[in-house]
Each structure stands twice: as C-alpha cells, then as structure tokens.
Amino acid sequence: MADNTNEIRQQHWVKTRNLTWLVLAIWFVFAFVVPWNAASLDKMSFIGFPLGYYFCVQGSLIIFVALIFFQNWRQDKIDDEAGLSGE
Amino acid sequence: MKGKFIDNLGRVYAMYTGGFLVFVLIMAVLEQMGVAADTIGIMFVAFTIAIYAVIGWLSRTMQVDAYYVAGREVPAVYNGMATAADWMSGASFVALAGGIYFGGYGYLAFIIGWTGGYVLVNSLMAPYLRKFGCYTVPDFIGTRYGGNLARFCAVVVLVIASFTYVTAQINASGTIAARALHIPFAAGVWFGLLGILLCSMLGGMRAVTWTQVAQYIVLIIAYLVPVIWMSNKQGFGIIPHFSYGEAVARIQELEPLIGLGVAAVDKAPFGGVGILKTPHFAPSGGMESWKFITLAACMMMGTASLPHILMRYFTTPSVRDARRSVAWSLLFIFLLYFTAPALATLTKLQLIDPNLATSIIGKSFDAVKNLAWVQNWESVSMLYLVDSNKDGILQLNEFFMRADIVVLATPEIAGLPYVISGLVAAGGMAAAMSTADGLLLAIANALSHDLYYKIIDPKADTRHRLIVARVLLVGIGVAGAAVASLRLTGILGAVAWAFDFAMSGLFFPLVLGIWWKRANRAGAIAGMVVGLVAGTLYLYQVYWGGMTPWMGIDHLRFGIIGAAASLVAMVVVSLATPAPDAETQAMVDEVRVPSGKSILSSDH
Numbered sequence: 042m043a044d045n046t047n048e049i050r051q052q053h054w055v056k057t058r059n060l061t062w063l064v065l066a067i068w069f070v071f072a073f074v075v076p077w078n079a080a081s082l083d084k085m086s087f088i089g090f091p092l093g094y095y096f097c098v099q100g101s102l103i104i105f106v107a108l109i110f111f112q113n114w115r116q117d118k119i120d121d122e123a124g125l126s127g128e
Numbered sequence: 129m130k131g132k133f134i135d136n137l138g139r140v141y142a143m144y145t146g147g148f149l150v151f152v153l154i155m156a157v158l159e160q161m162g163v164a165a166d167t168i169g170i171m172f173v174a175f176t177i178a179i180y181a182v183i184g185w186l187s188r189t190m191q192v193d194a195y196y197v198a199g200r201e202v203p204a205v206y207n208g209m210a211t212a213a214d215w216m217s218g219a220s221f222v223a224l225a226g227g228i229y230f231g232g233y234g235y236l237a238f239i240i241g242w243t244g245g246y247v248l249v250n251s252l253m254a255p256y257l258r259k260f261g262c263y264t265v266p267d268f269i270g271t272r273y274g275g276n277l278a279r280f281c282a283v284v285v286l287v288i289a290s291f292t293y294v295t296a297q298i299n300a301s302g303t304i305a306a307r308a309l310h311i312p313f314a315a316g317v318w319f320g321l322l323g324i325l326l327c328s329m330l331g332g333m334r335a336v337t338w339t340q341v342a343q344y345i346v347l348i349i350a351y352l353v354p355v356i357w358m359s360n361k362q363g364f365g366i367i368p369h370f371s372y373g374e375a376v377a378r379i380q381e382l383e384p385l386i387g388l389g390v391a392a393v394d395k396a397p398f399g400g401v402g403i404l405k406t407p408h409f410a411p412s413g414g415m416e417s418w419k420f421i422t423l424a425a426c427m428m429m430g431t432a433s434l435p436h437i438l439m440r441y442f443t444t445p446s447v448r449d450a451r452r453s454v455a456w457s458l459l460f461i462f463l464l465y466f467t468a469p470a471l472a473t474l475t476k477l478q479l480i481d482p483n484l485a486t487s488i489i490g491k492s493f494d495a496v497k498n499l500a501w502v503q504n505w506e507s508v509s510m511l512y513l514v515d516s517n518k519d520g521i522l523q524l525n526e527f528f529m530r531a532d533i534v535v536l537a538t539p540e541i542a543g544l545p546y547v548i549s550g551l552v553a554a555g556g557m558a559a560a561m562s563t564a565d566g567l568l569l570a571i572a573n574a575l576s577h578d579l580y581y582k583i584i585d586p587k588a589d590t591r592h593r594l595i596v597a598r599v600l601l602v603g604i605g606v607a608g609a610a611v612a613s614l615r616l617t618g619i620l621g622a623v624a625w626a627f628d629f630a631m632s633g634l635f636f637p638l639v640l641g642i643w644w645k646r647a648n649r650a651g652a653i654a655g656m657v658v659g660l661v662a663g664t665l666y667l668y669q670v671y672w673g674g675m676t677p678w679m680g681i682d683h684l685r686f687g688i689i690g691a692a693a694s695l696v697a698m699v700v701v702s703l704a705t706p707a708p709d710a711e712t713q714a715m716v717d718e719v720r721v722p723s724g725k726s727i728l729s730s731d732h
Binding site: 050068071072077081091093101105116 | 236239251371409425451462465722
C-alpha cells in the first residue's frame with residue numbers, strides 16, 4: 042500500500058467517475074430513449090419481432106445485463122491499475 | 129461446520145436441485161397412478177416449505193455478524209441468486225405476466241424498470257455501501273451524516289416502504305396457500321406467515337440467505353418449465369424467447385377480428401376481474417410514452433433505494449464481490465423477466481386463436497363454462513363468464529379474469545398435467561416467501577440495530593440485541609399478516625407504492641451521501657422528510673382526494689414528485705448550512721476507495 046497516495050486515489054476516482062457517467066449514459070438510452078420511441082421502432086422488425094416491442098421485452102434487458110458485466114470488468118482494471126483492488 | 133458448508137456450496141445446492149427434480153418426477157408418477165390433484169398441490173407446497181424451514185433451522189446463530197450480514201462470507205454467485213429471490217416477489221412471479229397480458233405496452237415499463245434499476249444499484253450504491261461496512265441502510269445514513277435524527281428519519285422511510293411491500297407479499301403467499309391447500313384466504317395468510325418466520329427467525333440474514341438461494345432454484349424452475357412446455361405444444365420450439373415474434377404478430381392480426389376494445393356489457397358480481405381491452409403492443413407515443421418512462425424511472429430509482437435489496441450486498445466478502453454479485457443478481461432476474469412477456473403472449477394466443485384446441489373466445493359458451501380450469505377458478509372468484517348478448521358464443525368482452533391468475537392458471541389452460549400446476553404454486557410460494565423474509569428482516573434489523581441499539585440502549589449486550597431483533601421480527605410479521613388479510617390493494621399496486629416511498633425518502637440521501645461531499649446532516653434530514661411528506665401528500669391527493677394527476681403522474685408514480693422535492697430540499701438546505709467537517713469528508717473519500725478496511729468495524 043506504499044503507493045496508495047492521494048494523487049493515485051484522485052486519479053482512481055476520476056476514472057471511476059468517468060466510467061460511471063459512460064454507463065449511465067448507455068443506461069439512459071436503453072431505459073428511456075428507446076422505449077419512448079417504441080412506436081417508430083416498430084416499423085422495423087428483428088428476428089420476427091417488431092423492433093420496439095423487442096427492445097421493451099428483451100433487447101434493453103440484455104443490454105443492462107451486459108452493461109453491468111462490462112462496467113465491472115472496466116472497474117476491476119481501474120482498481121488493479123491503481124493498486125486499490127483490495128484482493 | 130460453517131466453513132465446510134461454504135466450501136461445499138456447489139455440491140450442496142446441486143444435490144438440492146437434483147432432489148427437487150426427483151420430487152417433481154415422483155409427483156408426476158403419483159399423478160399417473162391416480163393420486164388426486166389436490167393432494168399433489170398440498171404435497172408440493174408442504175414439501176418445499178419444510179425444506180426451507182430445515183435450512184432456516186440449520187443456519188441458526190447467536191452471533192451479531194452472522195445474524196445481520198451472514199458473516200460477510202456469501203460468494204458473489206450465491207448472493208446473486210439470493211438477491212434474485214429476495215427481489216422477485218409474488219408480484220414478479222404471480223402478477224407480472226398477468227399485467228403484461230392485460231396492460232400491453234404500458235406494463236412493460238415494469239420490466240424495463242425492474243431490470244434497469246440494477247444499473248443504478250451497481251453504479252451508484254452497492255460497492256460503496258459494502259465498503260462502508262454497515263449492517264443496515266439507516267446505519268449508513270446515521271454514520272455518514274451523523275446524529276440520531278438522521279438515522280431515525282431513515283428508519284421511518286425504511287419501515288414505511290418495506291411494510292407496504294411486505295403486506296403485498298404476505299397477501300400473495302396467502303392467495304397461493306389458500307388455492308393450493310384449499311383453506312380460506314385469511315387462514316392462508318397466517319399459514320404463509322408461519323412459513324416465512326420459520327426461515328428467518330433463528331438465523332437472521334444467514335438463514336435467509338441460504339433459504340433464498342434454495343427458493344430461487346425452485347422459483348426459476350417453476351417459471352420456466354410451463355413456458356417451455358407450452359411453447360413446444362404450440363410449435364415455438366424449446367426456447368420460445370427468440371421465436372415467439374410470430375405469436376405477437378398473430379395476436380395483433382386477431383385483435384380486430386375478435387372485437388378487442390369493445391366495452392363489457394355486464395359487470396362481474398365480484399371485484400378484481402376484468403376483460404381484455406388493451407392491445408398487446410400498440411404504443412401511441414406522446415402521453416403514453418411519458419407514462420412509460422415515468423413509471424420505469426420510479427421502479428429504477430426505487431430499486432436502488434429499497435433497503436432489503438441494498439442490504440444483500442452487505443453480505444459479500446469484498447467490494448469487488450459486491451459488484452460481481454449485482455451482475456449475477458441481474459442475470460438471474462433477467463431469466464425470469466424475459467420469460468414473462470413470452471408467457472403472457474403464448475397464454476393470450478392459446479385463448480384467442482381459433483386454430484388452437486385450447487382457445488375459448490368464439491367457442492360455445494356452455495362448452496367453455498364446463499371446462500375444468502374455468503370451473504376451478506370461477507369457484508374462487510378469480511374468473512367470471514357471462515353470455516351478455518345471449519348468442520351462446522363466448523365473446524372477448526364476456527370473459528372476465530383476474531390478472532394475478534394468468535401465471536397460476538396457465539398450465540391448466542394449456543392442458544398440462546396437474547403436477548405442473550403444483551410446481552407453479554410452489555414457485556409462487558417461494559417467490560412471495562423469499563421477498564417477505566428479506567423485507568421483514570430489513571424492518572426488524574433497522575428497528576433492533578438502529579432504533580433500539582444505536583438510539584435507545586447503546587449498552588445492550590449481544591444476546592439482548594438478538595432477542596429484541598427476533599421479537600420485532602415476529603411482531604412485524606403478525607402486523608403485516610393482519611393488514612394483508614384486509615386485502616386493501618391489489619398485489620402490483622402495493623408493490624409500486626413501496627418503490628415510490630423508498631425513492632421519495634432515500635434515493636437522494638443515499639446517492640448524494642456518496643457522490644456529493646458537500647451534502648450534510650441538515651440537508652439529508654430535509655431531503656428525507658420533505659421527500660417522504662411531499663410524496664405521501666401527493667399520493668393522498670390523487671388516490672383519495674380526487675385530485676387530477678399532474679402530467680399523468682398518478683398514484684403508481686408519486687415517487688417522481690417525492691424524489692424531486694427531496695432533491696431540491698436536500699441541495700438547498702445543504703448549501704444553506706455549513707459544509708460537513710473534515711472528518712466526514714475524509715470518510716467519503718475513504719468510501720470511494722475499494723480496498724482497505726471498511727469504515728465501520730464488525731462490532732459497531
């Protein structure tokens with residue numbers, strides 16, 4: 042823990058915060074923007090489903106699951122690089 | 129014994145799952161041999177509850193750490209399963225598919241909201257609260273902001289939100305127990321409570337954790353099996369999730385032909401049932417889209433503020449494990465949530481498609497009236513048929529059904545053997561019980577740890593604290609069952625309210641406590657009080673006061689008002705009062721670092 046200085050902590054937090062903003066931006070699109078536009082998306086179809094319907098019942102959900110796994114993978118890297126992984 | 133158990137989790141639960149499947153097979157064989165359907169239903173419910181009770185008894189403990197946070201040694205994957213069971217309530221299991229069946233586009237907001245919320249949990253809350261090392265959510269508020277008043281406000285919000293929620297769960301377990309065991313609803317409620325307390329009373333969080341893992345396994349099997357079976361019968365393949373698009377199209381094609389949207393002529397002689405009026409999926413944009421996203425926002429922010437969910441992430445060994453277990457939680461939850469729309473679609477199709485043998489709309493009224501499943505559910509006031517136009521044919525607007533039974537009745541509608549209905553009843557019971565357990569524990573822990581130990585009697589010894597915790601658990605359970613037996617609201621309505629209460633009072637004090645160093649005690653108290661009061665007043669006005677909802681924000685969405693008021697009050701009051709001291713600011717810095725010791729020690 043010798044390199045656990047203020048500066049490293051500061052950088053670690055900036056990276057963590059940026060990652061969080063990125064994740065929340067993606068979340069916002071699939072939680073709000075896509076369902077809002079479900080009617081116009083329905084004009085297209087995907088594996089037999091109207092696209093707007095597909096996102097509301099499956100697409101957005103899959104993105105959320107993948108998003109959390111992605112975030113954890115990135116966050117683990119950020120923690121390891123700063124030597125703050127705690128493991 | 130304990131260490132050995134943790135090391136052998138995989139083997140223990142594999143054996144358990146295998147044992148459960150063998151039990152299902154035995155039941156299937158017994159059914160073939162002519163054992164009555166009722167007996168099979170009773171055996172399913174009794175057998176599963178007995179197993180949970182045994183797990184609860186084996187996990188009994190007199191250690192504070194084990195009682196409050198399961199000793200902080202639950203591996204991420206198992207915590208994910210336990211959270212999924214904790215999370216998926218009677219509402220998700222029993223009512224969600226029915227809501228989609230009847231509500232179309234608008235109800236899908238629940239699906240988006242109840243999954244998307246975990247992105248907020250993972251990004252904003254869980255890892256930081258785990259680092260904090262608290263036992264309860266008010267423990268975080270009380271330590272971060274300091275002072276008993278802040279802690280007390282958090283306890284009040286927690287109790288209001290969780291108690292609203294737990295009555296709905298006890299209601300759901302009562303409904304299922306009543307149907308499966310053929311006892312009156314009121315008796316079913318008390319029976320359900322007994323099962324719930326058997327799981328949690330002796331072992332607290334440790335017992336609840338290991339029963340919830342067992343309950344998740346039962347509930348996910350019970351949810352997936354009928355859908356897959358039904359899909360096979362209808363020709364949509366083994367995994368219907370990616371191929372039921374045609375069924376959606378077929379429903380949309382049939383809707384105008386069967387008179388969807390024609391109002392009912394008669395009324396059912398009892399409440400709670402309705403006819404299908406809303407198209408399967410026809411978003412009209414504008415106000416409907418606005419209502420969709422406001423409901424989704426409430427469910428997501430509520431997810432991230434509900435104490436019984438957040439406290440599950442206090443049980444992992446490390447911060448990294450807390451994050452991992454959020455990911456596993458959502459994956460396990462996703463398995464059920466992306467099945468629910470498939471179930472709603474396939475069930476609807478088999479009722480309305482004249483090409484399918486199971487269809488009833490457009491068939492002879494007398495023939496439908498004599499179907500076994502119709503009679504079963506009509507006899508318990510969950511279904512009602514009336515030949516309004518006296519043409520001897522059942523029309524869509526002559527078929528009344530309670531939304532809650534879509535899942536429970538599906539196996540019978542599809543003509544599956546009764547063993548599947550028994551399995552579904554056991555799954556619904558597992559879902560309702562596991563959530564009720566988590567909620568009761570959240571309330572009792574907050575009252576015993578935060579109110580009794582931290583505020584009233586800080587000198588109380590361990591034994592005393594744990595006895596108080598158990599007495600409270602039983603007391604709150606009894607109060608919940610008493611309220612549930614009054615049947616005040618439907619299951620889904622009460623659940624939505626719980627989310628709204630939680631987000632009104634707790635979302636911003638929790639988030640800003642981590643993400644805004646300047647947030648101080650006065651601001652947090654203002655945020656909790658103003659949020660809760662504003663939300664509750666608004667709910668009162670629109671639900672009982674006859675007020676026209678403002679911009680479509682009705683009683684399901686009052687959290688929008690509460691949370692907005694909470695945010696404004698918290699920011700304004702924080703800025704108008706002095707910044708928190710250097711010690712508190714250093715504590716916030718420390719919370720943001722994933723490694724190192726937790727803020728609170730294990731004997732706090």
